[in-house]
Amino acid sequence: MSEAVNKNRRKYGVMSFADIRHYRLPLAAYVSILHRASGALMFVLLPFVLYLLDKSLTSEISFEYFKGFTSHWFVKLLIVGLVWAYFHHVCAGIRHLLMDVHVGVDKDSGRKSSVIVFAISLPLTVLVALKLFGAF
Amino acid sequence: MANNNIGPKRLVVGAHYGLRDWLAQRATAIVILAYTVILLVTFLASGNFSYEGWAGLFSRQWFKMATFVTFLALLYHAWVGVREIVMDYCAKSVGLRLALYVATILWLIGCAGWAAQIIWRM
Numbered sequence: 123m124s125e126a127v128n129k130n131r132r133k134y135g136v137m138s139f140a141d142i143r144h145y146r147l148p149l150a151a152y153v154s155i156l157h158r159a160s161g162a163l164m165f166v167l168l169p170f171v172l173y174l175l176d177k178s179l180t181s182e183i184s185f186e187y188f189k190g191f192t193s194h195w196f197v198k199l200l201i202v203g204l205v206w207a208y209f210h211h212v213c214a215g216i217r218h219l220l221m222d223v224h225v226g227v228d229k230d231s232g233r234k235s236s237v238i239v240f241a242i243s244l245p246l247t248v249l250v251a252l253k254l255f256g257a258f
Numbered sequence: 259m260a261n262n263n264i265g266p267k268r269l270v271v272g273a274h275y276g277l278r279d280w281l282a283q284r285a286t287a288i289v290i291l292a293y294t295v296i297l298l299v300t301f302l303a304s305g306n307f308s309y310e311g312w313a314g315l316f317s318r319q320w321f322k323m324a325t326f327v328t329f330l331a332l333l334y335h336a337w338v339g340v341r342e343i344v345m346d347y348c349a350k351s352v353g354l355r356l357a358l359y360v361a362t363i364l365w366l367i368g369c370a371g372w373a374a375q376i377i378w379r380m
Contacts, residue, residue, distance in 0.1 A: 161339045168336075168369050176376045179316055185309040212294070215287050222284065 149236040157214040160207035167204055195255075202251045209243035283338045286331035293328040313380060322377045329373045333366045 147155075164171075177188035191197060217235050221227050226235050252258060304311045315321055344358045 158339075158343060161336070162343060165336050165340055165365075168365075169372070172369060172372050172376065176372075179313055179376060179380055182309050185312075212291065215291075219284060219287070 148233065149240075150232045153214050153217070153236045153239050156210055157218075160211045160214075163207045164204060164211065167200070170200065171204065198254050202247065202254060205250045206243065206247040209246050210239070213239040213243045279338045283335055286335040289331040290328055290335065293324060296324065316377070317380060325377050326374060329370055333370050337362060337366060 174188065174192070177184045177191065179185075192201065217226075217239055220235070226232060300315055301307075304315075316325070340362045341359060344355055344362070348355045348358060
């Protein structure tokens with residue numbers, strides 16, 4: 123009985139940010155946390171995307187401004203960040219949808235599909251980054 | 259069944275609680291994905307990126323509708339996702355959670371208004 127009212131007892135089940143150091147995360151966990159982080163990034167940068175769409179569509183003058191604006195290295199960096207976020211979010215999302223219909227829910231295929239998520243999203247992002255920064 | 263679900267017998271917890279949002283997040287994801295594929299294919303097929311081609315695509319009524327519907331899907335999708343993040347990381351303060359929910363909704367509806375303006379101004 124005294125144990126039940128002891129308020130200092132350790133609470134299990136709720137993980138705090140400080141606990142992250144004590145865990146060795148499997149690859150699927152990185153896919154998961156980056157799925158969340160990429161979603162949050164796109165949510166925060168939504169007005170930036172709308173600003174780009176606005177400038178690109180309003181008129182030929184604003185289209186020229188859009189081209190000048192997106193030639194700045196920092197804007198390019200933001201776009202690359204968003205492109206990565208989108209690719210990762212889509213790949214991890216499709217992985218989620220497949221798991222919803224019971225495809226690849228066991229431990230081994232879960233790891234394999236996490237590898238596939240990174241193997242698709244990262245090279246595609248690099249490709250877009252190279253194109254944006256004028257490598258080809 | 260429906261009559262049992264009102265008044266003091268109203269069901270506020272249980273296995274179906276949250277199913278609608280879970281399902282909506284999947285459905286909206288597919289809408290956004292389909293739109294992205296359409297946009298990418300049209301963009302890549304058009305060759306070099308010019309104002310005429312880009313604005314011409316967005317001047318078509320069906321594409322305006324598709325863009326707006328996709329934005330509404332995005333709004334709902336982002337709402338479910340951000341609410342989940344808030345529920346996870348602001349578990350201790352009801353007031354802070356409510357404030358963040360309201361801010362998220364205002365942010366998304368503001369963005370939807372801007373999107374509508376961009377789509378139908380031209």
